[in-house]
Amino acid sequence: MTKNTKVNAAILIIGNEILSGRTQDTNTSTLAIWLNSIGVKVNEVRIISDTEKTIVDTLNLLRKTNDYVFTTGGIGPTHDDITAQSVSKAFGLKYEIHKEAFKILEAYYDPGEFNEGRQKMVMMPENANLILNPTSGAPGFSVENVFCLPGVPSILKSMLGGIKNKILGGDPILSHTISLRTVESEIANSLTKVQDQNKDVEIGSYPFFHAGKLGVSIVLRSENKSKIDSCNSQILEFIKQKKIEIVDR
């Protein structure tokens, strides 16, 4: 049985530190690669500030226009961590102590260490589903199609395994790369023709500099391996005609 539906997602990066340039977001790339591998395509990414109204409005738009939404950031113990209360508001749910999360953190910390600041991290939308955190205890959570993850990249990565079975993806999005010792303008016309004949394959062209030399990587993406293969053959054909060298990259 093949799954035939296209499944898409939006990523919502919440945090002033990304908008100010202080912190370089890397979670988009981590999430996108992981989502592609389970058959979910990322439609769009938005980076927004730690502002309740902005989070509520953006989330209410994205959760209706995408199969899934993944948020990162804003679930820690400080005043600028307002994702859980904003998600509660977006769904019209109570923002309250999550009993299971409370038990997890109570057991995680040494006696007396589960202080008021840390207790903020168990405040969640009512009946939220927990996303377990094998790295630092404090869970993320999901409500309907919205999954809320932390901003710290290593912690986020460690939590993805726990939600894999909650995401119903389509066919995995396959990718094939051909790297060439050429410049984009040399292959632009031929590549346009191949794209026109292969509408179902997303063809990208990306210049690179590597070991002091210029090159171009052509990236083919589709859920359908035979369509990628056919597209690949057409590209190899014009490369041969143009006597362009294929390189490892």
Next chain:
Amino acid sequence: MTKNTKVNAAILIIGNEILSGRTQDTNTSTLAIWLNSIGVKVNEVRIISDTEKTIVDTLNLLRKTNDYVFTTGGIGPTHDDITAQSVSKAFGLKYEIHKEAFKILEAYYDPGEFNEGRQKMVMMPENANLILNPTSGAPGFSVENVFCLPGVPSILKSMLGGIKNKILGGDPILSHTISLRTVESEIANSLTKVQDQNKDVEIGSYPFFHAGKLGVSIVLRSENKSKIDSCNSQILEFIKQKKIEIVDR
């Protein structure tokens, strides 16, 4: 004479390679730091696909809700580079050969090298203002409050100097960081009080791991130095009371 207006911008990252996770965006951080230094605050960032309708619709929204919009990506010679034609459509302008850009690239390339693929890079919205490219010749362009820059980070960086005098910023956004050997939960309540008493200063709290040790960086941001200083004093006070060590970071 002090400038008193708040000036804001949106960044629009155009490119399937970012949405697929293949390429890690770094232009957001570069642009945000540079914009802050000239008094422009980044309100939001969107990452979208190489799809004309999406680019047109998103651009038409962002250019009306922000003082400036900076796009990155999609101005090269291949079929997936559709930023210039999309911007033309968004503004209802002709998409045509830009004579000055043509002259620049004709002079840049060796005789016979300014081929059809490269000539695509001089197709722009009519009467666009050029953004000169000291790295690789092909210019970016601006139309009204929209500035279109390339996706390759090193080339983008080299072009910012050329647009600095075209951006009318407000007061530069100042930032002060205090790094502490503590965990967020220890300072969360005190920090909330300081934030409540200093509404005009944006206070962020960011945990870090450095040289095997945990810490927290508190970041204060405002256009007003005296407000940052006053906020800083209040933080130093509770840090002293709590006997928390200040560290270099």
